[in-house]
Amino acid sequence: MMGRWLTGSIVIGIIASIFAGCSVNSSSSTNPMEQSDVHATGRVLTIGTTADIESFDPPNNANTVSEAVLVNMFDYLLKNDNNQHKIPVLATSWKKTDDNTWRFNLRQGVHFHNGDPFTAADVKYTLERVAKDTSLKQNSYFKNIAEVRVIDDYTVDIVTDGPDPLLLNRLCKTGAGMLPSKYIDTNGIAAFLNQPVGTGPYKFGKWMKNDRVELVRNDEYFGGKPKWDEVVFRALPDSAVRVSALLAGDIDIATGLLATDSKRINEVKGKTIVKAPIQRVLQIILRMSEGSPTADPKVREAIDLAINKQSLVNSIAGGAGIVTRTSVTPGNFGANLSLYKQALYNPSKAKQLLQAAGYSTGGPEIHLSASSTYKEYASRISAMLDQVGFKTKLDVLEPGAFMERYDSKAFKEAFIIGIGNSLFDASNNFNRYLKSAAVGETDYNNPKTERLLQAAATNTDITLREKQYQEVQQILAVDRPAVYLFQMEGIYGMDQRVRFEPRKDEMFYAEDIIPVS
Known part of the structure; x- marks a missing residue:
């Protein structure tokens, strides 16, 4: 079983029996991304993640889940x-x-x-x-x-x-x-994507799309012999499924858990919850395109005021979050602390704003999309919006489908997303509001914001650069191309077989995860 220490003929027999009964990956497959002769015969680390990777091409991935896998195969300078x-x-x-x-x-x-x-x-x-x-x-x-x-x-x-x-x-x-x-150069990029190679401590073993990625130890790694014989990342989008897999011993670490999962895990011997602050801010991105109801600043403000952010933190996140009116949190360059730990909950004023926007007999219809990872938040937010007069159409998608729509900028009025900050810099969060980048997503266009962002991009005077990003945040707090909800805290389930300290950037460097024998 994945996640346990297995040796010799026992592991071979178990793996053979598992795959003999698996219709997804039959031995007749000729797709190298779905077959591998390599199986670990020793320590196996298995991590349950919220989604699958996008590809094995590092520069063609846009989510943290993908990077957290690929850092084990591809080294940086x-x-x-x-x-x-x-x-x-x-x-x-x-x-x-x-x-x-x-x-x-x-x-x-x-x-x-x-x-x-x-x-x-x-x-x-x-x-x-x-x-x-x-x-x-x-x-x-x-x-x-x-x-x-x-x-x-x-x-x-x-x-x-x-x-x-x-x-x-x-x-x-x-x-x-x-x-x-x-x-x-010799084989072409398509061949590389089917059989990817890097310099990292772990090599490609197998990719069963929307199921798992299996990596095997690189015995020639320049940093010394890796700790694990095999590292497996299982794509388990549903939090309850990740919890069940952890409790059954099928995975060693469960990521992206809800606060409500904590008690269930802590009550089981050999399982524990680990928490840590992360860079990720849950937020609602709003379309400002002409003709969209959210193009009206009154409507965007009404959305902000209708949402009880602290209630989301207390009820769903179990207190594991900090409300905010900016997505640049402390520890990132350019953070505007005057907007951190701040919220503007006022449902009465939200109703008044909708009336002032011309919706006196019923609020505007808006489509709110979210990944199933955030379905509980999406459901609660939808109810809050409806209470002040919105007619919310909730659309919850599986993570893969959500990312496809995200990449094609095909959402309607609003979508919920948690955005991290692997650059540790305000530019990571706000360059999406440059006019060229915003086209098709928010269609945000504010000349003053544009000037500040363009200037900050090349400014080597860190004092002035910090002020430029802080001013951008003040403008965005009024313009509201996004409504920021709260800074998230990472909640992980862990088996006693491993020792793991979460990182702020949400990476999973397998070499930093210690096997406990």
């Missing part, structure tokens, strides 16, 4: 520890040589999972690809990289098209996961 300190990974050192250039010295003796050596050519390919290919979901974070100059096999200069105060932060994001240029 450097990464953040839990306190935002930069740690060398594939780069051993770096320095700024002029306003637009950083030089990186690369680690020698590193190989990709297929045996290709890691060199400067891979850095050039990886970063210039994500910077130039506008179809990649991470392009907006890296498009300011103008060029990667190869000095020698183990030295590169990363040149930006202007001063970039965030380059090091960007290089700690999923779009900067290093790719094997020689392998992709």
Whole structure:
């Protein structure tokens, strides 16, 4: 059973029996993403997640769940520890040589999972690809990289098209996961996506889409022998299913749990709840397109005032959250603390605003979409809106369907989403309100906000830059292209077989999760 320590012929027999009865992945399949000869014969770590990954192409993923898996396969040049300190990974050192250039010295003796050596050519390919290919979901974070100059096999200069105060932060994001240029040049990107290789501590084993990702130990990892023989990420969108899997011993860690799950887990011997603050803020994104009822600022304000944010925190989150009128929380650059721990609940005024907007005999009809991950919040918010006069049409989607609609910007008036901040910087949250990025989603367009965001993007004066982002937050608190609800707290279920300390960025580095024998 996944999540337990299994050895020798016992594990082989169990795995064989499981897959013999599984119609999803028969032995006759020729899809390499659905078959693998490799199975662990030792320690297996199994994590139950809220959704499946999007793909094995690091720069073409746009959610935290995907990155939390891929960080185990694809190394960055450097990464953040839990306190935002930069740690060398594939780069051993770096320095700024002029306003637009950083030089990186690369680690020698590193190989990709297929045996290709890691060199400067891979850095050039990886970063210039994500910077130039506008179809990649991470392009907006890296498009300011103008060029990667190869000095020698183990030295590169990363040149930006202007001063970039965030380059090091960007290089700690999923779009900067290093790719094997020689392998992709020879075989093509499609072949890579079917049989992906990185330099990380774990190699690709199997992907059963919308079910699980299986990774196996990379015995040639430059950082030493990995702790786990196999790491499994199971996609279990329903919180109750994740809890049941944890209690049954099928998984070692259950992510994204509700406060109401805590008692059930803590009452079982060998299971416990772990909590930690995370960067994620639950929010409602509103469409401001001409003709939409939410284009009216009175309607958007009425939505804000109709929602009892503290009630959501107390009842559904079990107190594990902090209400806010901004999505930039303390610990992130540019946070405006005057908007943090603030809420504007006033249902009477919400009703008055709807009347002033011309809805005297019944509020506007709005479609509110949400992933099933947040279905309890969505249901409660829908009821609150209806109480002040809205006619809310609730649309709850499975996580995969939600992300497809999100990527295509196909939501109607409103959708609920939890947005994290892997950059630890206000730009991560607010660049979606640049005019070019907002088209088709919110259609937000405020020239003053545009000027501030554009200026902050290249401002190396950190004092002025911080003030620019703080002013943006004051404007957004009035314009309301989004209604911010509360900063979330991560709630995880854990089996006594492992020792796990959650990270603020919600990553699951398997090497940081300790097996308890």
